[in-house]
Amino acid sequence: LFNQFPNLASEMEDKVTSPEKAEEAKLKARYPHLGQKPGGSDFLRKRLQKGQKYFDSGDYNMAKAKMKNKQLPTATPDKTEVTGDHIPTPQDLPQRKPSLVASKLAG
Amino acid sequence: MGGGGVYAGEPRGKAWVGRGGGAGGGNDIQWCFSQVKGAVDDDVAEADIISTVEFNHSGELLATGDKGGRVVIFQQEQENKIQSHSRGEYNVYSTFQSHEPEFDYLKSLEIEEKINKIRWLPQKNAAQFLLSTNDKTIKLWKISERDKRPEGYNLKEEDGRYRDPTTVTTLRVPVFRPMDLMVEASPRRIFANAHTYHINSISINSDYETYLSADDLRINLWHLEITDRSFNIVDIKPANMEELTEVITAAEFHPNSCNTFVYSSSKGTIRLCDMRASALCDRHSKLFEEPEDPSNRSFFSEIISSISDVKFSHSGRYMMTRDYLSVKIWDLNMENRPVETYQVHEYLRSKLCSLYENDCIFDKFECCWNGSDSVVMTGSYNNFFRMFDRNTKRDITLEASRENNKPRTVLKPRKVCASGKRKKDEISVDSLDFNKKILHTAWHPKENIIAVATTNNLYIFQDKVN
Numbered sequence: 001l002f003n004q005f006p007n008l009a010s011e012m013e014d015k016v017t018s019p020e021k022a023e024e025a026k027l028k029a030r031y032p033h034l035g036q037k038p039g040g041s042d043f044l045r046k047r048l049q050k051g052q053k054y055f056d057s058g059d060y061n062m063a064k065a066k067m068k069n070k071q072l073p074t075a076t077p078d079k080t081e082v083t084g085d086h087i088p089t090p091q092d093l094p095q096r097k098p099s100l101v102a103s104k105l106a107g
Numbered sequence: 108m109g110g111g112g113v114y115a116g117e118p119r120g121k122a123w124v125g126r127g128g129g130a131g132g133g134n135d136i137q138w139c140f141s142q143v144k145g146a147v148d149d150d151v152a153e154a155d156i157i158s159t160v161e162f163n164h165s166g167e168l169l170a171t172g173d174k175g176g177r178v179v180i181f182q183q184e185q186e187n188k189i190q191s192h193s194r195g196e197y198n199v200y201s202t203f204q205s206h207e208p209e210f211d212y213l214k215s216l217e218i219e220e221k222i223n224k225i226r227w228l229p230q231k232n233a234a235q236f237l238l239s240t241n242d243k244t245i246k247l248w249k250i251s252e253r254d255k256r257p258e259g260y261n262l263k264e265e266d267g268r269y270r271d272p273t274t275v276t277t278l279r280v281p282v283f284r285p286m287d288l289m290v291e292a293s294p295r296r297i298f299a300n301a302h303t304y305h306i307n308s309i310s311i312n313s314d315y316e317t318y319l320s321a322d323d324l325r326i327n328l329w330h331l332e333i334t335d336r337s338f339n340i341v342d343i344k345p346a347n348m349e350e351l352t353e354v355i356t357a358a359e360f361h362p363n364s365c366n367t368f369v370y371s372s373s374k375g376t377i378r379l380c381d382m383r384a385s386a387l388c389d390r391h392s393k394l395f396e397e398p399e400d401p402s403n404r405s406f407f408s409e410i411i412s413s414i415s416d417v418k419f420s421h422s423g424r425y426m427m428t429r430d431y432l433s434v435k436i437w438d439l440n441m442e443n444r445p446v447e448t449y450q451v452h453e454y455l456r457s458k459l460c461s462l463y464e465n466d467c468i469f470d471k472f473e474c475c476w477n478g479s480d481s482v483v484m485t486g487s488y489n490n491f492f493r494m495f496d497r498n499t500k501r502d503i504t505l506e507a508s509r510e511n512n513k514p515r516t517v518l519k520p521r522k523v524c525a526s527g528k529r530k531k532d533e534i535s536v537d538s539l540d541f542n543k544k545i546l547h548t549a550w551h552p553k554e555n556i557i558a559v560a561t562t563n564n565l566y567i568f569q570d571k572v573n
Contacts (some may be wrong), residue, residue: 019457024405026460043469044373045352045411048304048323051217051242086426103177104146105565106157106202 136555137494137517137571138505142196144181145564146541147509159547159559163227163235168550169197169558170237171565172222176206176238178292180250194400194556194569203292206241206249218243224309226318228331230468242305245320247331248294255283301327301337308358314365321370323357328382335374340388341370341380356414356471364421367392375412377437395437398442407468409458415471420480421512421552428484429474432456434485434495448496451533452487454525454536467541486545489534491521507545507559507566517571 017025028034146155149435154175161170169181173287182200209218228236234251259281263272295474303374311318319340320327326341341358347352354373361367366382380392399408411431419426425446428435432453434443451472457463462468467488475487487504504521511518524533547560555570 018403018404018405020403020459022405023459027406030460030464032286042351045348048351049211050305051219053217077209081157082116087366099156099512101175102177103171103173103202104563105144105171105173105179106155107144107368 138568139515139571141569142146142567151563155563159225160549160558160560161225162549164229170225172225174221176220178205201290205239240306240309245298249295250292254288256286259496272557296334298334308365310359312365321352357417371414371417373413393442416473477550478553488541489539490543492545519521
């Protein structure tokens with residue numbers, strides 16, 4: 001059938017795309033630059049970096065001195081990405097205290 | 108591979124017969140609500156998120172760990188011989204703060220107190236022991252009972268104050284008198300500073316003397332008595348981190364062979380290693396991988412093939428892996444493909460784009476075997492969990508919800524409608540609540556009793572006893 005009607009073959013292929021490939025097309029449409037960064041997997045690096053919080057007092061004080069009266073750049077909503085522009089402030093690093101409250105499973 | 112009988116290659120004299128031998132799906136077992144633990148309110152504090160659930164070897168104790176670093180242990184009460192229509196309930200036995208948040212100032216690293224895994228040691232004496240771990244530190248806890256206390260000291264009053272020795276005119280022998288049961292937890296060993304990356308698994312060896320701990324790139328072997336030394340047995344860290352393509356996602360010792368362990372990867376492979384082969388087990392003895400059709404490959408392929416859990420069967424002949432959409436059973440004698448594959452929620456394949464955007468595609472579901480290895484269970488979304496009967500090939504979807512919480516009420520099977528016309532009582536894929544995920548489940552080693560953790564509640568279900 002496909003030999004007689006070669007166009008039919010490609011039309012059918014388009015319609016019978018796997019659901020996974022259709023989802024991939026959707027994602028690429030929304031984020032065209034996805035997967036193009038070189039050097040290893042982004043997911044893996046993000047996974048390995050979990051918990052990393054940078055605070056360099058030198059950077060912080062120099063930024064404060066430069067800025068004088070202006071506001072320091074605050075943390076972006078997505079705090080997982082640490083860039084050169086973002087100077088973490090002591091307020092960004094919350095105090096970590098253990099939960100002194102008993103688990104509600106035991107209540 | 109029946110529900111009863113002896114498996115080949117398994118220790119002589121042990122037969123896998125039991126109440127757990129029946130089917131778990133379809134009409135054979137009827138699951139009933141038994142208990143639910145935890146707060147009712149919808150506003151969940153982060154510390155209350157349950158992060159691990161584990162029965163001990165006898166099934167008498169059930170431990171949970173949470174994001175706040177706390178462990179709660181429940182104990183099954185003795186079966187009431189008169190009220191034989193239900194098995195004993197699980198009540199709080201002990202609770203303690205296992206881990207606390209830390210900050211590694213040298214590396215600028217925040218260390219979460221979340222308990223990643225709990226593993227019980229087999230009981231050797233009156234006390235119980237368990238290992239609990241967060242991202243960096245493993246601790247051995249001793250849980251012991253105190254039901255007597257000494258009374259009648261000569262030099263101390265009952266309240267502890269010291270008596271003036273000159274007022275003592277007669278001597279007496281202190282005696283032990285019964286007191287209200289007190290359960291104490293104390294940390295006996297702290298195994299620290301051996302992991303640069305985040306610990307995802309701990310597994311106790313069948314020799315009951317050693318255990319392994321695995322992080323993203325390395326696996327270490329410890330002796331339970333020795334805290335200042337551990338041996339590195341697997342290291343997959345590349346010389347150049349830019350070349351990193353794969354991480355370790357789970358690891359477990361073989362239940363019977365003390366020289367054998369497996370570890371799974373983010374690329375969907377499982378490696379079986381034999382510690383007799385060499386000190387550093389970088390070269391696997393067996394590599395389990397299902398070949399993939401390259402034409403089906405998509406951006407999501409690797410992510411959804413990442414194995415989130417690996418568990419040996421009790422018999423030691425099989426192992427089960429969980430990836431994002433399925434559960435696979437592997438025969439240790441066959442490396443090139445699994446012997447059984449069960450679809451957990453195939454309808455999500457056409458939702459991968461949104462699941463990637465809301466990060467759900469990275470959720471790590473666990474899986475477990477029943478006592479006779481005839482049924483396997485894993486969680487899903489919308490507080491659904493699934494069971495697959497390996498013998499009858501039937502499967503069932505159940506829901507952990509407070510709406511069904513009358514004791515001995517049989518749970519109604521659930522069904523998700525993937526597309527097309529939704530039947531009555533079915534739920535459509537788009538109505539699923541992806542914030543209600545069941546990541547952790549556990550099956551009693553001998554009975555048909557299961558513990559299912561929703562975000563912050565622990566449900567206990569039993570089969571109908573009649």
